[in-house]
Amino acid sequence: MDEHQSILVTGAAGQLGAVGRTVTGLLLERGLPVRAMVHREDDRAAALRVAGAEVVVGDLLEPADVYRVVSGCRRVYFGMSVSARYLEATVTMAAVAREVGVNALVNMSQMTVSQMTIQNTTPSLQQRQHWLSEQTLAWSGLPVVTIRPTVFLEGFFLPLTAPSVRDRDHIELPFGKGKTSPVATADVARVVAAVLAEPTPHLGRIYELTGPQSQDMDAVAREYSAALNREVTYSDISAEDWERELKKAGLPEHLIRHLVTMAELNRAGRYDRMSNGVERLTGRKAMSIREFVSLHADEFGGRRS
Numbered sequence: 103m104d105e106h107q108s109i110l111v112t113g114a115a116g117q118l119g120a121v122g123r124t125v126t127g128l129l130l131e132r133g134l135p136v137r138a139m140v141h142r143e144d145d146r147a148a149a150l151r152v153a154g155a156e157v158v159v160g161d162l163l164e165p166a167d168v169y170r171v172v173s174g175c176r177r178v179y180f181g182m183s184v185s186a187r188y189l190e191a192t193v194t195m196a197a198v199a200r201e202v203g204v205n206a207l208v209n210m211s212q213m214t215v216s217q218m219t220i221q222n223t224t225p226s227l228q229q230r231q232h233w234l235s236e237q238t239l240a241w242s243g244l245p246v247v248t249i250r251p252t253v254f255l256e257g258f259f260l261p262l263t264a265p266s267v268r269d270r271d272h273i274e275l276p277f278g279k280g281k282t283s284p285v286a287t288a289d290v291a292r293v294v295a296a297v298l299a300e301p302t303p304h305l306g307r308i309y310e311l312t313g314p315q316s317q318d319m320d321a322v323a324r325e326y327s328a329a330l331n332r333e334v335t336y337s338d339i340s341a342e343d344w345e346r347e348l349k350k351a352g353l354p355e356h357l358i359r360h361l362v363t364m365a366e367l368n369r370a371g372r373y374d375r376m377s378n379g380v381e382r383l384t385g386r387k388a389m390s391i392r393e394f395v396s397l398h399a400d401e402f403g404g405r406r407s
């Protein structure tokens with residue numbers, strides 16, 4: 103399938119989870135030409151250029167920009183950071199992809215969409231927009247591959263638990279006794295890269311992605327303890343206190359509503375999910391929490407010798 107045309111990767115500079123940035127690296131490693139779309143010209147864009155990508159700057163909310171960056175590409179990874187205007191970006195991408203004639207559009211979604219219906223949505227506008235985005239892409243008739251990961255280790259557990267683990271050996275989240283099976287974006291990116299490298303067998307499919315185990319937060323804390331060789335414990339804090347902390351940290355309201363909904367769903371057992379998607383698509387087991395924390399030990403305050 104169009105071996106010599108560049109593969110477009112949006113959201114390629116990377117921020118929280120950095121799926122796009124990792125996908126770019128993996129495709130380049132495979133010797134495939136990549137057009138990496140970034141939001142702005144900065145050090146991250148320069149690093150992508152050094153790695154060998156064709157870097158293009160543009161706004162996914164500007165139809166003319168999207169047309170410019172998609173033109174000439176037949177395979178596209180579409181993902182961007184959590185945004186109140188996510189649906190608009192998806193619809194713009196769909197309109198352009200139809201016009202330009204894309205052969206494979208790999209769409210980043212969320213696993214919560216698997217539990218959503220017209221009658222049963224969630225209070226997170228981000229999750230609703232992913233649900234609507236999937237609907238829109240289905241109506242578009244485009245050759246779509248849908249990626250539905252559960253919560254990210256890099257994009258959630260690293261930024262939201264590292265400070266308290268570093269300072270107080272404590273994971274503080276309003277997750278109650280609910281189980282969770284977070285997935286590494288490194289693994290999500292490996293799945294996306296595998297699909298983009300050879301999309302034909304995957305067209306029309308939906309891939310749910312989780313880590314290798316679903317466990318409650320006390321068990322998660324034990325994974326941290328084993329990785330860091332010091333006792334880490336879990337405190338089930340109140341949702342109100344957590345929301346106050348998120349506000350104090352200056353996070354946007356849209357993201358706070360999304361995070362608070364994630365916590366509510368986690369508490370209700372809705373993140374108790376398992377899928378073998380990562381292993382099935384890449385031939386390698388998904389990374390465990392213990393492996394992830396070991397890999398990022400310094401950010402969690404270091405491993406005791």
Ligand SMILES: NC(=O)c1ccc[n+]([C@@H]2O[C@H](COP(=O)([O-])OP(=O)(O)OC[C@H]3O[C@@H](n4cnc5c(N)ncnc54)[C@H](OP(=O)(O)O)[C@@H]3O)[C@@H](O)[C@H]2O)c1
Pocket residue numbers: 112113114115116117118119120121122140141142160161162163181182183184185210211212213228251252253254255257258287
């Ligand atoms: N975090 C989780 O636990 C989780 C779980 C499942 C699914 N997801 C989904 O994963 C996606 C996020 O993936 P990620 O964490 O890999 O993303 P990310 O690294 O946080 O963001 C990717 C890039 O999107 C760019 N971007 C934002 N607005 C843009 C615009 N208008 N035009 C062009 N680029 C724009 C950002 O550029 P700048 O940095 O320059 O602003 C950023 O570098 C979302 O769809 C989210 O719903 C997340």
